[in-house]
Amino acid sequence: MDIFIQSAAHISIQNPLCEDWFENPIPHTEGYNRSIEPDYKPFINPIAARRMGKLIKRAIATSVSAIQSADLEQVDAIITGTGLGCIENTEKFLSAMVNEGEQFLQPTFFMQSTHNTISSQIALHQKCNGYNCTYSHRGTSFESGLSDALQQMLLGRINNALVGGHDEMTPDYYNMLGKIGYWKQGEISEQTLKRSNTKGSFAGETSVALVVGTTHTQHSLCKLRDVDLLYKPSSESLKQAVERMLQQANLHVSDINAVMLGTSGDCDFDETYKRFAQTNFPNTPTLWYKHLFGESFTAAAFSVYAAATCLSKKHVPQHLVYNTPKPLEQPHNILIYNHFQNINHSLILLSQC
Amino acid sequence: MADKLVVTGMGIISGLGVGKNDTLQALLAEKSSVGTITHLQTTHTDIPVAEVRMTDDEMKSALDIPQNQLVTRTPLMAMVAAKEAIQQAQLQKQKPKRIAFINGTTVGGMEKSELFYRDFLDNEQHKEFIAAHDCGAGTDAVADYFGIFDVTTTISTACSSAINALIIGANLIKTGKVDAAVVGGTECLSKFHLNGFNTLMILDREPCKPFSKNHVGLNLGEGAAYLVLETASAAQERGVQALCELNGYANFCDAFHQTATSPNGQGPFLAMQGALADSNLQPSDIDYISCHGTGTGNNDTTEGIAITRVFGEHIPDFSSTKAFTGHTTSAAGSVEAVISILALQNNFVPANLNFTEKMDEVDIVPVTKTKHKEIQHVMNNSFGFGGNDSSCIFSKIK
Numbered sequence: 001m002d003i004f005i006q007s008a009a010h011i012s013i014q015n016p017l018c019e020d021w022f023e024n025p026i027p028h029t030e031g032y033n034r035s036i037e038p039d040y041k042p043f044i045n046p047i048a049a050r051r052m053g054k055l056i057k058r059a060i061a062t063s064v065s066a067i068q069s070a071d072l073e074q075v076d077a078i079i080t081g082t083g084l085g086c087i088e089n090t091e092k093f094l095s096a097m098v099n100e101g102e103q104f105l106q107p108t109f110f111m112q113s114t115h116n117t118i119s120s121q122i123a124l125h126q127k128c129n130g131y132n133c134t135y136s137h138r139g140t141s142f143e144s145g146l147s148d149a150l151q152q153m154l155l156g157r158i159n160n161a162l163v164g165g166h167d168e169m170t171p172d173y174y175n176m177l178g179k180i181g182y183w184k185q186g187e188i189s190e191q192t193l194k195r196s197n198t199k200g201s202f203a204g205e206t207s208v209a210l211v212v213g214t215t216h217t218q219h220s221l222c223k224l225r226d227v228d229l230l231y232k233p234s235s236e237s238l239k240q241a242v243e244r245m246l247q248q249a250n251l252h253v254s255d256i257n258a259v260m261l262g263t264s265g266d267c268d269f270d271e272t273y274k275r276f277a278q279t280n281f282p283n284t285p286t287l288w289y290k291h292l293f294g295e296s297f298t299a300a301a302f303s304v305y306a307a308a309t310c311l312s313k314k315h316v317p318q319h320l321v322y323n324t325p326k327p328l329e330q331p332h333n334i335l336i337y338n339h340f341q342n343i344n345h346s347l348i349l350l351s352q353c
Numbered sequence: 354m355a356d357k358l359v360v361t362g363m364g365i366i367s368g369l370g371v372g373k374n375d376t377l378q379a380l381l382a383e384k385s386s387v388g389t390i391t392h393l394q395t396t397h398t399d400i401p402v403a404e405v406r407m408t409d410d411e412m413k414s415a416l417d418i419p420q421n422q423l424v425t426r427t428p429l430m431a432m433v434a435a436k437e438a439i440q441q442a443q444l445q446k447q448k449p450k451r452i453a454f455i456n457g458t459t460v461g462g463m464e465k466s467e468l469f470y471r472d473f474l475d476n477e478q479h480k481e482f483i484a485a486h487d488c489g490a491g492t493d494a495v496a497d498y499f500g501i502f503d504v505t506t507t508i509s510t511a512c513s514s515a516i517n518a519l520i521i522g523a524n525l526i527k528t529g530k531v532d533a534a535v536v537g538g539t540e541c542l543s544k545f546h547l548n549g550f551n552t553l554m555i556l557d558r559e560p561c562k563p564f565s566k567n568h569v570g571l572n573l574g575e576g577a578a579y580l581v582l583e584t585a586s587a588a589q590e591r592g593v594q595a596l597c598e599l600n601g602y603a604n605f606c607d608a609f610h611q612t613a614t615s616p617n618g619q620g621p622f623l624a625m626q627g628a629l630a631d632s633n634l635q636p637s638d639i640d641y642i643s644c645h646g647t648g649t650g651n652n653d654t655t656e657g658i659a660i661t662r663v664f665g666e667h668i669p670d671f672s673s674t675k676a677f678t679g680h681t682t683s684a685a686g687s688v689e690a691v692i693s694i695l696a697l698q699n700n701f702v703p704a705n706l707n708f709t710e711k712m713d714e715v716d717i718v719p720v721t722k723t724k725h726k727e728i729q730h731v732m733n734n735s736f737g738f739g740g741n742d743s744s745c746i747f748s749k750i751k
Contacts, residue, residue: 078606083487085509094545098470102396102548110549111612111738114459115488115509120739123608129623132606132741133517136461136509138489144506151524176473179480228530231454231496231505297487343493344505 003153004213004220004353005308006160007069009062011035011207012293012302017065022309025292025319028202029187032174033294035205044125052121053088055168055207059118060125062209063162067126070211070219076158077131078119079148081141081165083297085115085134088170118166131158139340140229141165142208142301143348147227149212160213165301167206174203182295184265190291193265194322201264204294208301210308216353222311225249225349233345235279242280242335245349249333256284257331260307262338263288263322264295269341276337277323285324287316287334300338304348307334311352356584358523359595359750361533362444364437365691366430367576367678368403372437377695380703381723385677387560387572393542394468400556402542403574403679405430416498423481425462428491430577430684431539432498438535442581444501447591449532449583453504454496455522457514457538459683461488464543491539504531511737512645513604514538515578515686516745520602522582532587537687539577546682547573553612561648561680562707563673564657564719571647574679578687580694585750597694600634600730600748603627607740613651618659620742621645621734625663628732628744639669639746640728641702643693645736646673646719647680652736657715670726672705672719686735686743693731694747701725 013028014021016038035058040049043061052060059080067075084090093109111117116134123132131152135144142165149161177183184192184200193201212224226245230238246252259281261273277286287310293302310316314330321328336348365372368386369379379386386403393404412429413420416436424432435454439445444452462485469479484490488507496502504525508518515538522534550556550573557570580599588595605627607620614620629636645656653673660668674692681688696703705719729749736742 083489093549094467094470097544097548098467102544102551105548105552107549107552107554110546110552113549114511114738116459116511116737116739116741117611119510120606120608120611120741123606123740124610127608129606129608129619131604132510132608132739133521133604134509134741135506136488137492137505137507138487140506141489147530148521148524151521151528151530154528155524157524172474176480176483179473179477180483229504229506231493231502233503237503344489 001154001214003150003224004216005222005224006211006213006217006220007066008210008305008308009065010305011038011058011062013204014292021292022317029189031183031188031202033204053086055086055166056121058207059122059164059166062207063122063164066209066211067162074128075160075162077149077161078122078128079133079145079161079163080119081135081145081298082115082118083136083138083141083167085136086113086117087173088168089113091170091172138344139297140344140346142298143227143229143346147229150224150227153214160211162209162211164209165206165298167296167298169203169205169296193291196265197267199266199268201266201295204296206296206298206301208305220353221308222353223351225351228347230345232343239280241347245347249349251333253281256281256333256335257329258285258287258316258334260287260303260334260336262290262300262303264290272339272342283325285328286322287320288322303336303338307336307350311350356586358526358582358599359585359588360580360597360599360694361583361588361593361595362438362442362581363691363694364434365578365688366405366433367681367688368405368574369678371433373695383704383706383723385560385706387679395544395547397547397551399558401560401572403572404542405575424494425465425485425491426541427458427460427539428494430541431495434577435495435535435579438579438581439499443593444581448501449587451503451531452501453522453525453531453534454502455506455518455534455536456492457508457518457683458488458491458540459509459511459514460540460543460546461491462486463545464541467544510741511739512682512685513735513737513741513743514683516735516743517604519745520604523599526582526584533581533583535579535581537579538684540575540681540683542573542575555649557648560707561676562709563646563648563675563705564653564712565709566712567709568648568650568653570649572679574681576678576681576684576688578684578691580687580690595750597697598748598750600746601628601632602745603631604743607742609740612738614655618655620740621656621659621736622662624742624744625659628746632746634730636664637667638730639732641696641731642669642671643689643731643733644671644673645734646675648675654712654714657712657717660717661715668717670702670720670724672703674703676706690733693733697728697731697747697749700728
């Protein structure tokens with residue numbers, strides 16, 4: 001069975017809800033960056049929007065946009081990956097409790113604090129009674145959701161799904177993560193990330209919505225061939241997973257035109273990406289994306305979005321290229337490899353339609 | 354015909370005790386674990402809860418984890434429960450090729466974050482707990498303890514998390530991505546969600562009375578429970594006994610309100626109907642429904658209405674065991690899955706404790722005293738905030 005990525009939409013630190021980043025990416029120099037907010041009026045009633053947090057607005061706008069681009073009225077399933085859920089509301093309830101005690105708390109922020117608020121608000125907005133699920137598994141939250149959609153389509157339980165990756169980065173959470181080595185000090189540039197010998201990266205925010213489905217349409221961006229999640233794999237078991245994935249897709253190493261990596265500027269974690277490429281794809285160009293979109297728990301959603309865009313346009317822009325042992329051909333097959341702190345790893349295989 | 358999915362191990366910790374045997378004995382003795390708060394540091398000491406009696410230190414000792422190792426309460430409970438399930442299924446002795454750990458939780462490391470939140474913001478103290486805050490951190494801590502998992506992920510769909518974990522694990526086995534899955538959920542009490550539920554005014558100051566006319570709310574509980582899933586042929590190959598079949602399951606969304614269920618219980622209706630269809634069973638095949646039955650007016654009425662919509666005139670025996678365990682939120686789906694399977698294996702319907710009189714809104718009465726009878730198929734319901742409604746059916750091996 002062929003499965004397709006039908007459409008995609010993003011709100012991020014690049015120009016939102018468009019593909020400006022493909023030709024003219026915005027360079028970022030700050031360690032902490034919030035998403036560029038679009039006009040939400042086309043997607044959400046302004047009165048309703050006033051009661052929504054940033055993350056929910058972004059999730060609804062990207063979801064509606066992706067569903068419209070896929071020419072669908074409704075989806076069979078709504079699946080969200082989010083590392084932190086509605087952390088802004090969680091923080092509001094938590095700080096009220098910590099600072100003012102347990103007596104006079106208000107329910108609103110608690111109600112909107114659970115991780116599944118995102119998927120459920122999308123379902124409410126779409127009036128969708130279908131399968132609804134939320135993954136919150138650190139750096140592989142989005143890939144877990146994509147895998148869920150894929151398994152269900154393979155089993156014939158659904159024909160299409162909206163799969164999102166959504167995370168906001170509040171100032172407090174940015175500072176907290178800074179204390180445990182998540183962020184670089186000083187000015188960020190493509191070069192500082194590439195030549196980094198320090199820990200950490202720079203922060204962005206993620207809202208990516210994809211529609212995946214079993215029917216090929218004129219809008220389909222690419223094929224979604226496979227998704228693999230791996231927990232602390234040895235280099236050998238990672239190699240076996242790559243071989244298994246290629247074999248099942250009837251592809252050879254040489255058929256992979258580019259490998260998209262989650263390289264972020266963190267000297268330790270990037271070493272793993274280098275080793276992965278050297279071991280498994282020594283002669284294949286490598287791509288990156290976090291220098292455009294920043295780091296967040298669901299940043300991997302951008303790897304799928306960016307690779308799908310390249311396959312759809314049959315072209316890889318130079319700014320996505322990390323390293324080229326040989327000239328980059330027209331991309332037919334892109335393998336995506338991400339890992340979260342060498343703990344949770346994922347492999348995703350995309351092909352041209 | 355596709356290979357059947359079977360359960361080959363299960364483990365549980367809750368207010369009722371540690372393990373299947375404690376749980377079974379408490380159920381048969383109709384002994385509730387709802388009582389006064391002892392572990393949780395809160396000013397709401399008048400709110401009854403069902404706490405796991407073991408302290409973190411006691412769990413660490415039982416698990417041979419050094420006392421100074423940083424592990425929060427939610428993963429500790431998960432380790433205790435998963436250990437029982439993994440041992441029963443002999444996953445370590447006869448390791449299947451690829452094993453997934455699919456874990457449901459919502460609170461994550463919150464019980465420590467709420468203690469150290471000021472330090473997180475203002476200074477460098479306790480910063481080691483920052484990385485333990487998110488839901489996935491606990492899942493991976495459990496995976497590290499056992500060292501047998503090839504895939505891990507975390508489901509966070511509030512009070513239906515554990516059943517959804519079961520569904521995802523089952524799908525991964527069916528597509529051949531993994532050969533076995535340990536699925537379930539874990540949740541410790543936190544001040545955060547105790548206060549959250551309190552602001553929603555859905556906590557009963559008395560022991561909860563699910564499906565009763567004068568129900569006023571729920572009692573929170575804490576616990577963890579896990580099942581080991583694999584195909585019948587894989588279990589046979591490994592020489593492991595199947596406890597029951599996971600016959601079918603369904604996940605639907607109520608899409609009505611963030612915290613309330615629609616008046617006609619559409620999400621619960623679709624979930625139960627979907628689980629029946631997925632199992633190729635008729636409503637009349639169900640011998641017992643282990644209900645979500647939290648004790649809130651909204652849940653019990655809408656679940657009751659949904660049950661009448663699915664089962665019509667012939668309502669199967671049903672009960673909520675929340676008055677035994679409290680509402681263990683993200684763990685509820687698997688805590689009650691273990692209870693459902695115990696009911697199936699031992700041929701009894703657990704009592705719906707504290708029932709007073711029938712609700713006005715819907716003409717149904719739960720089983721109020723332990724009822725011994727032959728049980729072939731059990732339906733297990735779990736519904737959550739955000740309208741995340743799921744249902745699954747366990748059946749005896751024929």
